[in-house]
Amino acid sequence: MSAAGAVQEPAKVSTSATQDTGRRTIVAFCCRECAYAAADAAANARTPLPPTVRLVLVPCTGRVSPLHMLEALADGADGAMLAGCLEGQCHYREGNFNAIDRVKFVQRMLDSVGVEPERVRMFTMSAGEPPKFVAAVREMDRTICALPPLERS
Amino acid sequence: MPLTNRGREILERLPGATFQHGAGIGCEIVRHEELCVGCGKCATNCPSGASQRGATFDVNQLLAAPADSRRGALGAALRRIACHEPSGLVEVPERVTVYRTILYDAEKCLGCGACVRGCPVEAIEAQPPKSDAAASVANAQPAVTA
Numbered sequence: 001m002s003a004a005g006a007v008q009e010p011a012k013v014s015t016s017a018t019q020d021t022g023r024r025t026i027v028a029f030c031c032r033e034c035a036y037a038a039a040d041a042a043a044n045a046r047t048p049l050p051p052t053v054r055l056v057l058v059p060c061t062g063r064v065s066p067l068h069m070l071e072a073l074a075d076g077a078d079g080a081m082l083a084g085c086l087e088g089q090c091h092y093r094e095g096n097f098n099a100i101d102r103v104k105f106v107q108r109m110l111d112s113v114g115v116e117p118e119r120v121r122m123f124t125m126s127a128g129e130p131p132k133f134v135a136a137v138r139e140m141d142r143t144i145c146a147l148p149p150l151e152r153s
Numbered sequence: 154m155p156l157t158n159r160g161r162e163i164l165e166r167l168p169g170a171t172f173q174h175g176a177g178i179g180c181e182i183v184r185h186e187e188l189c190v191g192c193g194k195c196a197t198n199c200p201s202g203a204s205q206r207g208a209t210f211d212v213n214q215l216l217a218a219p220a221d222s223r224r225g226a227l228g229a230a231l232r233r234i235a236c237h238e239p240s241g242l243v244e245v246p247e248r249v250t251v252y253r254t255i256l257y258d259a260e261k262c263l264g265c266g267a268c269v270r271g272c273p274v275e276a277i278e279a280q281p282p283k284s285d286a287a288a289s290v291a292n293a294q295p296a297v298t299a
Contacts, residue, residue, distance in 0.1 A: 066252065067227050074230035094248075101246035105210075108243045112212050114236030152233045 024144050026053045026079040027072040028137065029064045033091045034127045035083030042130035049134065050141035052078075060084070061122070062095025066106045069120050074152060079119045079144040083136060086124050096124060118143050119150065180264040180279040184257055187217045188276035190224060191253040195268030195277060203262035207254045212239035214254065 030036040036057050042049070054077075058064055061084030072080045082103060084096040100122050107117035121143075123136040164170050191214075193206040215228035216239070245253050266279040 066249075067223065067230070070227055070230040070234070074233040098248045101248035104246045105243070105249045105252060109212055109231065109239075110234075112239045112241065112243050113231060113234070114240075115234055150234060151236070153235075 022149060024052045024078045024141075024149065025076060026050075026081060026137075026140055026144055027056055027077045028053050028081045028083055028140075029056050029058050029061060029068065031061050031084040031096070032057055032059050034085040034089075035123075035125055035133055037127035038083075038125055038130045038133035041127075042134050045130065047130065047134050049137055052141050052144065053137050060090065060092045060095035061099035062090070062092060064099055064102070066102055066109070069103070069106050070109075073115075073119065073150060078147070078150045079121075079140060081120070081136070081140045082122045083133060084122065084124055086126050089126065115150070116147055119147070179282040180266050181282060182257075182259070182262055182264055182266070182268065183278040183280060184255075185276045185278070186214060187219060188222070188274050189214070189255060190222075190274055190276075191251045191255060192273060193250070193253065193255065194271040194273060196255060198267040198271040200265060200267060201261050201263050203258045203260075204268055205256045205258075207256045208245060209242040209254060210245050210252045211242055211254050 028035075028039075030039055036055070039049075039055060061082045064082055069080045069082075082099050084099055085091065087096065087100075090096040103120055103122040106120050110119065111117045121140060123133075123140075125132040125136065191206075191210070195204040196206045199205075212231070215224050215231055218224035218228050220226075220229065242254075264279070264282065269277045269279045
C-alpha cells in the first residue's frame with residue numbers, strides 16, 4: 001500500500017528527545033480537514049513534537065483501512081495513530097465513526113494474536129486545536145515508548 | 154423454482170424456448186471460505202435465511218486467504234507481527250462491514266443458488282443435486298427444449 005510505503009523511511013532522525021527508548025516510530029494518519037491543519041498550526045508555532053512521529057496526510061480518517069494500520073505496523077512502525085475530526089463533525093459525514101470502529105476492530109485483532117492493542121489508537125480534535133494534537137501525539141509517544149519494540153518475523 | 158403447469162404450457166408454445174434454471178432448487182451449495190470477502194451479499198440475497206452475516210470474525214480466515222487477495226495482504230501483515238496463533242473469534246464493531254464471518258446453515262438452505270449469483274468473488278458454487286430427495290425435485294421437471 002502506498003500509505004505504508006511512505007512510512008518505510010527508516011528512523012534516522014535523532015532520537016535524543018525520547019529518553020532511553022531506542023528508536024521507535026509512530027505513524028500518524030491525519031485527516032486533512034482537521035488534524036493535519038492542527039499539526040500545521042502547531043508546526044508554525046514551533047511547538048516541538050516527539051521525533052518518533054511520522055505524519056501521513058489522508059483526506060479523511062474513514063479512508064484508513066485495517067490494512068493501512070496493520071501494514072504500517074508490519075513494515076516498521078511501533079504504533080499507529082489516527083487523528084480525525086470531532087465526533088459528528090466529519091466533513092464526509094461519518095468517516096470518523098467508521099474509523100473509530102475500524103480501530104476498535106484492529107485492536108481486537110491485535111489482542112487475539114498477542115500484540116498490545118494500545119499500539120493503535122484513535123484521537124479526535126478540531127482544526128483549531130493544535131495543543132490537543134500535540135497532547136495526543138505526546139500521549140501516543142509515551143505509550144509506545146513504554147512498550148517494548150514491536151517484534152516482527 | 155420448479156415450473157408450474159401453466160408455465161410449462163407457455164414454454165411449450167414458445168418456439169426455441171428453454172427453461173434455463175432446470176435444476177431449480179435442491180442444488181448442493183459449496184462455500185469456499187478462503188475466497189470469501191465477507192461482504193454479506195449472499196445473506197442479503199438468501200430467501201430462507203440460511204446465510205447470515207455474523208457478528209464475529211475468525212482471524213484465521215485472514216491467514217488462510219490467498220496471498221494476492223485483500224484479505225491475504227491483511228493476513229500477511231498480521232502474520233509478521235503476530236506473537237502466537239489467533240485465539241478465538243473477534244467481535245466485529247457495527248461499522249466494520251466486510252470483515253465478518255458468514256454463517257451458513259445447510260439445514261435451512263433451499264439450494265436455490267441466489268447466493269451464487271450474488272457473490273462478487275465467486276466464493277460460492279452450486280453443484281447439481283446429490284441427495285435423493287433433492288434429485289427427485291429436480292427430476293420432476295421436464296428438461297424442456299422446444
